[in-house]
Amino acid sequence: xxxxKININVGSGGRQMxxxxxxxxxxxxxxxILNIMDDSAVVDIKGSKxxxxxxxxxxxxxxxxxxxxxxxxxxxxxxxxxxxxxxxxKYLSLSFIIEEGASLIDxxxxxxxxxxxxxxxxxLIVTGDTKVVEKGKADVLYINTTGVGLLDDKTKLSTHNAxxxxxxxxxxxxxxxxVALIKARxxxxxxxxxxxxxxxxxKKVEELLKITDDVHCIKDPTRGGLAGALNEIASNSxxxxxxxxxxxxxxxxxxxVCNLIGFDPMYLASEGKYVIICNPKSELAVKKIxxxxxxxxxxxxKSQKGAVLVETSFGGVRKLSVLDSIQLxxxx
Amino acid sequence: xxxxKININVGSGGRQMxxxxxxxxxxxxxxxILNIMDDSAVVDIKGSKxxxxxxxxxxxxxxxxxxxxxxxxxxxxxxxxxxxxxxxxKYLSLSFIIEEGASLIDxxxxxxxxxxxxxxxxxLIVTGDTKVVEKGKADVLYINTTGVGLLDDKTKLSTHNAxxxxxxxxxxxxxxxxVALIKARxxxxxxxxxxxxxxxxxKKVEELLKITDDVHCIKDPTRGGLAGALNEIASNSxxxxxxxxxxxxxxxxxxxVCNLIGFDPMYLASEGKYVIICNPKSELAVKKIxxxxxxxxxxxxKSQKGAVLVETSFGGVRKLSVLDSIQLxxxx
Numbered sequence: 001x002x003x004x005k006i007n008i009n010v011g012s013g014g015r016q017m018x019x020x021x022x023x024x025x026x027x028x029x030x031x032x033i034l035n036i037m038d039d040s041a042v043v044d045i046k047g048s049k050x051x052x053x054x055x056x057x058x059x060x061x062x063x064x065x066x067x068x069x070x071x072x073x074x075x076x077x078x079x080x081x082x083x084x085x086x087x088x089x090k091y092l093s094l095s096f097i098i099e100e101g102a103s104l105i106d107x108x109x110x111x112x113x114x115x116x117x118x119x120x121x122x123x124l125i126v127t128g129d130t131k132v133v134e135k136g137k138a139d140v141l142y143i144n145t146t147g148v149g150l151l152d153d154k155t156k157l158s159t160h161n162a163x164x165x166x167x168x169x170x171x172x173x174x175x176x177x178x179v180a181l182i183k184a185r186x187x188x189x190x191x192x193x194x195x196x197x198x199x200x201x202x203k204k205v206e207e208l209l210k211i212t213d214d215v216h217c218i219k220d221p222t223r224g225g226l227a228g229a230l231n232e233i234a235s236n237s238x239x240x241x242x243x244x245x246x247x248x249x250x251x252x253x254x255x256x257v258c259n260l261i262g263f264d265p266m267y268l269a270s271e272g273k274y275v276i277i278c279n280p281k282s283e284l285a286v287k288k289i290x291x292x293x294x295x296x297x298x299x300x301x302k303s304q305k306g307a308v309l310v311e312t313s314f315g316g317v318r319k320l321s322v323l324d325s326i327q328l329x330x331x332x
Numbered sequence: 333x334x335x336x337k338i339n340i341n342v343g344s345g346g347r348q349m350x351x352x353x354x355x356x357x358x359x360x361x362x363x364x365i366l367n368i369m370d371d372s373a374v375v376d377i378k379g380s381k382x383x384x385x386x387x388x389x390x391x392x393x394x395x396x397x398x399x400x401x402x403x404x405x406x407x408x409x410x411x412x413x414x415x416x417x418x419x420x421x422k423y424l425s426l427s428f429i430i431e432e433g434a435s436l437i438d439x440x441x442x443x444x445x446x447x448x449x450x451x452x453x454x455x456l457i458v459t460g461d462t463k464v465v466e467k468g469k470a471d472v473l474y475i476n477t478t479g480v481g482l483l484d485d486k487t488k489l490s491t492h493n494a495x496x497x498x499x500x501x502x503x504x505x506x507x508x509x510x511v512a513l514i515k516a517r518x519x520x521x522x523x524x525x526x527x528x529x530x531x532x533x534x535k536k537v538e539e540l541l542k543i544t545d546d547v548h549c550i551k552d553p554t555r556g557g558l559a560g561a562l563n564e565i566a567s568n569s570x571x572x573x574x575x576x577x578x579x580x581x582x583x584x585x586x587x588x589v590c591n592l593i594g595f596d597p598m599y600l601a602s603e604g605k606y607v608i609i610c611n612p613k614s615e616l617a618v619k620k621i622x623x624x625x626x627x628x629x630x631x632x633x634k635s636q637k638g639a640v641l642v643e644t645s646f647g648g649v650r651k652l653s654v655l656d657s658i659q660l661x662x663x664x
Contacts, residue, residue, distance in 0.1 A: 008658065008662060009656070009657040009658055011555075011662060011664075012555070012556070012655065012657060012658040012662070013554075013555035013556030013557075013560045013655075013658075014556060014560070014654050014655035014656060014657060014658065015654050015655065015656050016656065016657065018654070036490065036492065037491075037568070038416065038417065038490050038491050038492075039386055039413040039416045039417075039551065039552070040384040040385060040386040040413050040414050040416055040417035040419060040479075040481070041384065041385045041386070042382055042383075042384050042417055042419075042483060043382065043383055043384075043385060044381065044382055045377060045380065045381060045382060045383055046381075047381065048377065049376065049377060049378075049379065050374055050375065050376055050377060051374075051375055051377055051383070051480070052372040052373065052374050052375075053372060053373045053375060053423060053425060053458055053459050053478075053480060054371055054372040054373070054425070054459055055425030055426070055427045055459050055460055055461050055476065055478055056427065056461045057427045057428075057429050057461055057463050057474075057476060059429060059463045059465050059469075081371040081372050082372050084370065084371045084372055085370065085371075085372035085374055087372060087374075091385060093385060093386070093387030093478050094387070095387045095388065095389045095476050095478075096389075097389050097391060097429075097474055126385055127385050127386055127387050128387055129387050129388045129389055131389050131391045131664065132662070133391050133471060133662070134662075136468055137391075137469075137470060137471045138469060138470060139465060139466075139469045142389075142429055142474070144387065144389060144427050144476035144478070146385075146387055146425050146427075146476070146478035147372075148383070148385060148480065149372070151374060158368065158370050159369075159370050160368065160370075219371065220371070222345075223343075223344070223345035224344070224345030224346060225345075228345045228346070236369070322346050322347050322350070323344065323345075323346040323347065324341070324346055324347050324348065325341040325344060325346060325348065326340065326341055326344040326345075326346065330340060330343060330344070330464070330465070330466075332343075332463065
């Protein structure tokens with residue numbers, strides 16, 4: 001199969017754009033709503049009084065990595081953000097900024113990955129946009145996905161909602177996504193046995209909220225890692241968060257990379273894990289839904305300080321701050 | 333006032349990102365919903381059963397031009413697209429991809445422009461995202477805006493909905509936006525007295541739909557120009573569109589540029605004009621809302637061909653096709 005390169009006319013609004021959209025986008029992602037192809041998609045919101053909206057641009061480089069690609073990432077990132085509000089993820093927009101000269105075969109692979117992940121997450125792509133910029137004005141492909149989810153009246157999850165004596169849980173190993181990107185970018189010269197954890201978690205959150213009412217905050221530790229997520233919760237809920245260092249689960253691959261090159265794994269991004277702040281009586285429900293790797297890593301204490309404190313294995317306590325700058329080349 | 337340059341850490345998820353968001357974004361765009369700054373925004377949809385969603389990425393270069401800038405453009409493009417479905421534009425997401433080294437003063441100007449235009453259009457920015465990519469991986473700034481609007485049950489505007497014997501109207505001079513960009517990019521070496529027409533039209537559409545029930549399709553002739561918009565309607569509604577060439581209004585500046593360098597103005601983008609397809613009895617309503625420049629430029633004839641035909645001033649007829657490639661360097 002010979003590859004074609006995307007040329008600037010694919011973004012022209014003319015014949016080549018229509019061909020790209022019908023041959024590449026609609027063939028894989030088409031549905032009754034998207035196929036109408038008006039400038040706005042009209043979608044049903046089934047009597048909900050509130051919706052959740054979230055938006056992210058994906059600028060990951062390279063666009064393929066062990067465990068996923070930019071297509072899987074953009075769908076997961078969006079449905080996982082919607083689920084943090086307790087909303088049922090439903091509709092996504094998909095906007096491409098393509099660098100002139102990008103491989104059509106690669107784009108088709110990415111669109112296939114978007115289709116498969118959207119199916120897995122149970123969401124529809126309902127509207128979108130395609131722009132092509134000159135060579136050297138992007139990095140192969142940037143994708144923006146914006147999602148809409150439906151909310152019931154009772155759910156009130158928020159980073160502002162952590163309660164005194166709540167427990168802090170994570171739903172599994174932390175940092176795999178960023179280490180997979182370190183590997184894909186060849187930033188280290190030894191082999192690393194780590195894949196990105198990128199996965200849609202929205203259906204698991206829906207199940208969790210059906211079996212317990214005592215979850216107060218769900219947040220995915222993506223850019224900024226666990227440290228970033230916890231500091232945001234501590235600051236927004238005006239509480240201290242105390243973490244037991246030894247209880248934070250990391251894969252062997254993440255541990256060995258961090259030991260060898262001196263990263264703090266608390267700052268490494270995950271794309272298929274949540275931090276969950278809940279009343280202790282929800283612990284078993286979280287473990288039932290997210291499995292054995294879900295674990296309690298800390299507690300919430302009301303305080304005006306908004307600090308995140310880590311109790312080390314030696315019994316010491318250190319403050320876990322937000323980083324001033326990135327510790328690695330950007331991964332998103 | 334000394335300028336600062338955006339560095340890669342503004343996209344890190346760390347302290348510098350939080351500072352940028354609170355100092356530049358929230359200070360100008362903050363509202364009760366956005367200020368919560370959770371990963372999803374929760375918004376009220378007031379008993380609507382349907383919503384409209386639209387998404388566009390803005391990659392215009394340069395980011396400032398006569399009559400507007402990328403900030404005004406992204407808000408107008410989004411609310412104007414929402415209004416084409418008859419929806420009341422309400423909530424926008426705002427996602428920045430910033431090139432490392434971009435001027436902070438320029439970004440602040442653009443955010444001010446977004447704030448002013450959002451106020452003019454009556455919409456709120458409710459969620460967003462900031463990414464920073466390395467120098468040479470973007471073109472100063474790309475913005476994605478995705479909008480949500482509320483729909484009532486009766487409105488059924490669509491490019492699939494043009495009816496036999498409907499009239500084709502435009503709401504004013506066509507092509508000013510693209511010519512303003514030709515000027516801003518210094519693609520011609522003579523002076524052009526044309527400003528971009530970029531403007532939010534959503535409130536005018538709301539007024540129009542209050543006073544007439546006989547509008548069938550509204551479309552903004554942006555990328556691809558009037559020719560692109562009309563061909564999309566002809567193809568989707570399975571009809572022919574006959575346009576009277578002399579009746580299409582162009583400003584003197586657009587006419588003279590097209591005469592001098594041989595562009596066909598039918599392909600030039602506007603950002604503050606609509607094509608409106610309606611029953612002849614809505615003509616006066618359209619003129620009442622959009623003013624004197626609103627004019628009838630053609631008619632719809634049911635046909636399986638889906639062709640756009642232009643009757644020239646000499647009585648000849650030519651087919652107005654979709655362009656195969658762009659006639660100019662890309663403007664979006």
